Amino acid sequence: MKIKLSFKPKIYTVRFDDKYHVAIKIETENYIHNYSFESFKNAIDLANKILEAGNIDLQYWRQENNKNDIYDKFLICKKKRQTKAHIWTGLDTSCTMWSTGGLGNGKDYNLYNTNLGRDICTMCCQNSKKDN
Numbered sequence: 001m002k003i004k005l006s007f008k009p010k011i012y013t014v015r016f017d018d019k020y021h022v023a024i025k026i027e028t029e030n031y032i033h034n035y036s037f038e039s040f041k042n043a044i045d046l047a048n049k050i051l052e053a054g055n056i057d058l059q060y061w062r063q064e065n066n067k068n069d070i071y072d073k074f075l076i077c078k079k080k081r082q083t084k085a086h087i088w089t090g091l092d093t094s095c096t097m098w099s100t101g102g103l104g105n106g107k108d109y110n111l112y113n114t115n116l117g118r119d120i121c122t123m124c125c126q127n128s129k130k131d132n
């Protein structure tokens with residue numbers, strides 16, 4: 001069954017079972033795309049393709065309602081201990097450093113459930129307050 005996406009669909013890249021997936025929230029239901037990726041950059045590429053297409057085919061997605069915490073993530077460079085944790089909003093960091101290239105090629109970054117004890121990026125904090 002094909003579903004047309006709303007104007008501003010809630011589409012996210014998430015870490016799930018140690019792989020990266022594209023997830024989407026439709027009303028109150030969470031769906032996870034069947035494809036999984038080792039790198040979340042690939043998941044972002046898929047998410048952007050889906051956004052471009054403007055619709056999803058539910059046969060490639062599974063409903064996932066047992067995990068409500070899948071969307072709350074931090075983007076952290078584990079290799080550099082002094083770097084801050086960024087708040088991941090699904091396809092970008094709250095401070096937009098990811099999409100504007102401020103985090104370099106991003107290959108050493110990963111998504112985590114917690115901030116791993118790191119300080120949180122000041123701009124991410126400010127922007128996420130604005131959103132709420």
Ligand SMILES: [Zn+2]
Nearest residue numbers: 086095121124
């Ligand atoms: Zn940030």
